[in-house]
Amino acid sequence: MSLQAERITILGSGLVGSLLAIYLAKRGYQVDIYERRPDMRKNRVAAGRSINLALSERGWTALEQVGIRKQIEDVAIPMYARMVHNTDGSLSGQPYGKDGQAIYSVSRGGLNCTLMDCAERFPNISIHFNQRIEDVNLKEKQFAVIKEDGQVDRINYEILFGADGAFSALRAALQRTDRFEYSQSYIEHGYKELTIPAGDSGSFLMEKNALHIWPRKNFMLIALPNQDGSFTCTLFFQFDGEESFSRIKTKAEAHDFLNRYFPDAVAMMPHCLDDFFHNPTSSLVTVRCYPWSYEDSACLIGDSAHAIVPFFGQGMNCGFEDCRILDQLMTEHANWHELFGAFQLSRKPNADAIATLALNNFIEMRDLVADPHFLKKKKIESRIAQLYPDQFISAYGMVSFTNIPYADALRRGREQNNLLEELSAIPNLDDDILSAMSKKILK
Numbered sequence: 001m002s003l004q005a006e007r008i009t010i011l012g013s014g015l016v017g018s019l020l021a022i023y024l025a026k027r028g029y030q031v032d033i034y035e036r037r038p039d040m041r042k043n044r045v046a047a048g049r050s051i052n053l054a055l056s057e058r059g060w061t062a063l064e065q066v067g068i069r070k071q072i073e074d075v076a077i078p079m080y081a082r083m084v085h086n087t088d089g090s091l092s093g094q095p096y097g098k099d100g101q102a103i104y105s106v107s108r109g110g111l112n113c114t115l116m117d118c119a120e121r122f123p124n125i126s127i128h129f130n131q132r133i134e135d136v137n138l139k140e141k142q143f144a145v146i147k148e149d150g151q152v153d154r155i156n157y158e159i160l161f162g163a164d165g166a167f168s169a170l171r172a173a174l175q176r177t178d179r180f181e182y183s184q185s186y187i188e189h190g191y192k193e194l195t196i197p198a199g200d201s202g203s204f205l206m207e208k209n210a211l212h213i214w215p216r217k218n219f220m221l222i223a224l225p226n227q228d229g230s231f232t233c234t235l236f237f238q239f240d241g242e243e244s245f246s247r248i249k250t251k252a253e254a255h256d257f258l259n260r261y262f263p264d265a266v267a268m269m270p271h272c273l274d275d276f277f278h279n280p281t282s283s284l285v286t287v288r289c290y291p292w293s294y295e296d297s298a299c300l301i302g303d304s305a306h307a308i309v310p311f312f313g314q315g316m317n318c319g320f321e322d323c324r325i326l327d328q329l330m331t332e333h334a335n336w337h338e339l340f341g342a343f344q345l346s347r348k349p350n351a352d353a354i355a356t357l358a359l360n361n362f363i364e365m366r367d368l369v370a371d372p373h374f375l376k377k378k379k380i381e382s383r384i385a386q387l388y389p390d391q392f393i394s395a396y397g398m399v400s401f402t403n404i405p406y407a408d409a410l411r412r413g414r415e416q417n418n419l420l421e422e423l424s425a426i427p428n429l430d431d432d433i434l435s436a437m438s439k440k441i442l443k
């Protein structure tokens with residue numbers, strides 16, 4: 001069975017667009033990618049700015065499928081646990097999974113460059129940089145390309161994928177079609193990046209193999225390790241309100257705030273005040289829409305179809321999984337219309353589920369990881385996992401360490417949470433009671 005097309009056009013050579021191109025090129029299609037930014041590989045310094053992402057099992061599976069896992073593994077740092085920095089200055093490590101299970105810190109720019117390098121090794125992939133796409137005409141199968149010098153070309157396409165992120169030009173065109181469902185919602189928190197530089201000769205000033213969290217109820221700081229010994233920290237904080245970005249106007253106010261809540265981190269951040277005022281405050285959006293495709297010619301993929309908040313570290317992983325599932329469905333469908341229909345039907349419930357899981361995980365990370373009731377439930381959960389290592393897997397584990405559909409992870413996670421609430425209310429809980437009651441959530 002083969003889907004007919006001479007050329008396939010992709011908008012965006014970000015993480016998902018680049019990986020999608022590789023999947024399509026392996027199937028023999030001629031692929032053209034239009035990217036609005038310049039080629040970040042020609043300016044490695046900017047590309048390598050230490051902004052990092054957590055890569056987990058779904059991402060690895062999708063990379064492995066096209067044979068590029070190894071290149072990325074070489075530059076990924078395993079994070080085996082959350083390292084919680086408590087308000088009293090103490091640290092507590094909470095392993096993410098069983099022995100050896102980890103999520104991996106990778107540089108966003110480095111990963112994107114590697115994916116583009118891998119893509120350009122295929123003679124049938126061309127990436128066109130500095131080409132901003134606007135005004136997609138779905139009926140005419142045509143879009144406008146705005147070049148660096150402002151010149152505008154119109155290009156025809158046969159099959160178009162929009163991998164152009166949360167503010168997609170293809171999605172903007174779909175929004176003007178009849179019965180297109182669309183919502184975007186911002187959370188009241190924004191984020192700002194700060195840096196803990198490397199110590200002497202590139203040493204790590206904190207535990208290297210952990211994702212560090214400073215949960216402070218309504219807001220939090222996190223830090224992920226980089227290859228060069230530094231950590232990229234992200235402060236998630238309200239835009240407005242009594243304690244908020246909008247209330248911090250001077251270096252003295254920033255100094256007071258950071259020292260009050262994160263003194264151990266500040267001690268390792270000599271440039272935090274400059275970073276605080278120099279780095280932008282960015283917003284966090286969840287985008288839900290449907291359908292993702294138009295007839296037999298255009299389809300959204302990655303953030304353009306389902307941008308989510310970053311608290312489960314799954315946006316990119318979900319986009320990579322989109323590519324793997326699309327590729328799998330390509331073997332089962334003979335025409336593009338059917339393929340796009342099957343793809344969106346299969347992915348939409350999972351995209352919705354990870355959007356919900358990601359919003360819930362913000363509350364868990366910023367508030368609950370230091371909450372005694374939550375910790376009690378975690379302890380019971382660990383005991384169930386010890387008693388039934390092959391039959392129990394936590395919701396976090398399903399999302400991060402397996403390819404179980406997100407919608408199943410959400411549903412099973414809710415069942416588990418209900419049981420953990422029941423169990424945590426039992427006074428003298430022992431293994432017999434635990435075993436008897438856990439049966440319903442084992443596989």
Ligand SMILES: Cc1cc2nc3c(=O)[nH]c(=O)nc-3n(C[C@H](O)[C@H](O)[C@H](O)COP(=O)(O)OP(=O)(O)OC[C@H]3O[C@@H](n4cnc5c(N)ncnc54)[C@H](O)[C@@H]3O)c2cc1C
Nearest residue numbers: 012014015016036054133164165302303313314315316317
């Ligand atoms: C603070 C933060 C932390 C995150 N952490 C994680 C994490 O730990 N793990 C994880 O899995 N995910 C994480 N994510 C989510 C992840 O960044 C996204 O899900 C991922 O980047 C989506 O990839 P994409 O290729 O779909 O979109 P993008 O990465 O946004 O790429 C879109 C590409 O399209 C190009 N483009 C856009 N518009 C046009 C246009 N009109 N014409 C031409 N080109 C265009 C852009 O320049 C870009 O190259 C995080 C997100 C944020 C904001």
